[in-house]
Amino acid sequence: MSRILSKRANELKPSATLAISAKEKELKSQGLDVVGFGAGEPDFTTPSHIRDAAKKSLDRGETFYTPVGGIVDLKKAVVSRLAQDYGLEYKPSEIVISCGAKHSLYNIFQAVVDPDDEVIVFAPYWVSYPEMVALAGGAAVIVPSSEGNRFIPEISELEKRVTEKTKAILLNSPSNPTGVVYPLEVLENIASVADKHDLIVISDEIYDKLLYDGNTFVPFASLPGMKDRTIMVNGVSKTYAMTGLRIGYLASTNSALVKAATDIQSQSTSNPNNTAQAAAVEALNGPQDEVGRMREIFQHRRDLMLRGIDEIPGLSAVKPDGAFYVFVNTSRFYGEYGIENSTDFSKYLLERHYLACVPGGPFGSEDHIRLSFATSEETILKGLGRLRKACEELA
Numbered sequence: 001m002s003r004i005l006s007k008r009a010n011e012l013k014p015s016a017t018l019a020i021s022a023k024e025k026e027l028k029s030q031g032l033d034v035v036g037f038g039a040g041e042p043d044f045t046t047p048s049h050i051r052d053a054a055k056k057s058l059d060r061g062e063t064f065y066t067p068v069g070g071i072v073d074l075k076k077a078v079v080s081r082l083a084q085d086y087g088l089e090y091k092p093s094e095i096v097i098s099c100g101a102k103h104s105l106y107n108i109f110q111a112v113v114d115p116d117d118e119v120i121v122f123a124p125y126w127v128s129y130p131e132m133v134a135l136a137g138g139a140a141v142i143v144p145s146s147e148g149n150r151f152i153p154e155i156s157e158l159e160k161r162v163t164e165k166t167k168a169i170l171l172n173s174p175s176n177p178t179g180v181v182y183p184l185e186v187l188e189n190i191a192s193v194a195d196k197h198d199l200i201v202i203s204d205e206i207y208d209k210l211l212y213d214g215n216t217f218v219p220f221a222s223l224p225g226m227k228d229r230t231i232m233v234n235g236v237s238k239t240y241a242m243t244g245l246r247i248g249y250l251a252s253t254n255s256a257l258v259k260a261a262t263d264i265q266s267q268s269t270s271n272p273n274n275t276a277q278a279a280a281v282e283a284l285n286g287p288q289d290e291v292g293r294m295r296e297i298f299q300h301r302r303d304l305m306l307r308g309i310d311e312i313p314g315l316s317a318v319k320p321d322g323a324f325y326v327f328v329n330t331s332r333f334y335g336e337y338g339i340e341n342s343t344d345f346s347k348y349l350l351e352r353h354y355l356a357c358v359p360g361g362p363f364g365s366e367d368h369i370r371l372s373f374a375t376s377e378e379t380i381l382k383g384l385g386r387l388r389k390a391c392e393e394l395a
């Protein structure tokens with residue numbers, strides 16, 4: 001057989017973040033003492049009331065297919081959280097439950113992007129966005145930002161990239177990888193561009209509950225006139241430390257989009273996992289105090305991580321307002337020991353100092369690496385020690 005793979009599969013880049021996790025696990029399994037700053041998931045155990053709900057669901061024998069777009073109780077739980085937390089009114093029929101927010105995004109791109117359509121993506125961006133747009137046949141058009149401006153994009157740069165082919169603007173605030181939250185004024189400006197050019201806004205709000213320093217989150221759909229234009233994406237992975245249970249959702253008032261996303265799911269994965277849906281109902285309807293507790297711990301770790309980075313000559317980072325990542329500028333160390341870019345630097349850290357970090361290249365910046373502080377204080381301190389040693393060696 002000369003040609004097995006499709007052009008699509010041939011062109012696809014695997015997730016850089018998952019690749020680092022796999023490499024880290026592999027080295028650990030060889031007995032090596034690897035410190036991991038690569039994690040894209042909370043290190044906390046899923047709260048016990050959520051685990052209990054999953055067990056009870058299994059004991060009730062809920063092990064069969066559910067409706068494709070999710071059980072009604074979970075759609076209602078999403079609706080009531082959005083109403084309680086943000087005063088946003090959705091109907092259960094406007095929610096589609098999927099196998100993680102990543103899957104919701106995948107369905108959305110499949111539903112809205114035609115070949116040659118363009119989707120605007122702000123850099124630095126989550127690694128999966130351009131690939132998912134490409135899998136739908138479209139092209140991600142990248143809007144740059146500068147570190148000096150805290151990675152907040154200039155609206156003029158956005159305007160410049162809107163063309164006849166632009167179908168949607170994709171937003172992710174708080175951002176993975178920078179942790180930056182776009183100020184309200186910037187969201188309003190993005191809203192006016194979307195309005196002016198009649199664009200869909202896909203707002204990935206997966207880190208909405210991980211905001212620090214007492215700041216409150218503003219969902220894009222809550223901006224004046226934006227609800228009908230916005231496809232909101234969120235999930236329970238990060239907020240409730242239940243990444244492996246794979247439950248995410250989209251919320252949209254557009255019934256054609258909701259139907260299309262559901263139909264795509266019906267022909268691909270069918271329903272999301274039944275037991276995980278029961279756990280997600282409890283996560284959203286049950287006590288929320290664990291969310292605040294985890295957030296406080298994350299904030300403490302963020303401060304610890306930032307202080308450590310600050311003390312290493314040659315490194316700098318923008319303070320993240322949310323999520324659990326710091327995007328560290330490492331470009332000062334390029335040019336020595338064959339290190340030319342973020343991948344070389346990450347490889348050097350992993351292979352020589354057993355420190356796993358994710359290179360910034362796949363996020364749209366070769367000048368940076370992403371450090372996750374979703375790990376214990378002890379690990380953070382140990383990893384910072386290794387980072388310092390590595391940088392001293394290169395200085």
Ligand SMILES: Cc1ncc(COP(=O)(O)O)c(C=O)c1O
Pocket residue numbers: 040099100101102103126172175176204206234235236237238243246247248
């Ligand atoms: C920005 C962003 N969106 C979506 C996801 C996907 O989350 P889920 O576990 O719900 O698929 C992630 C996970 O890393 C993320 O960082």
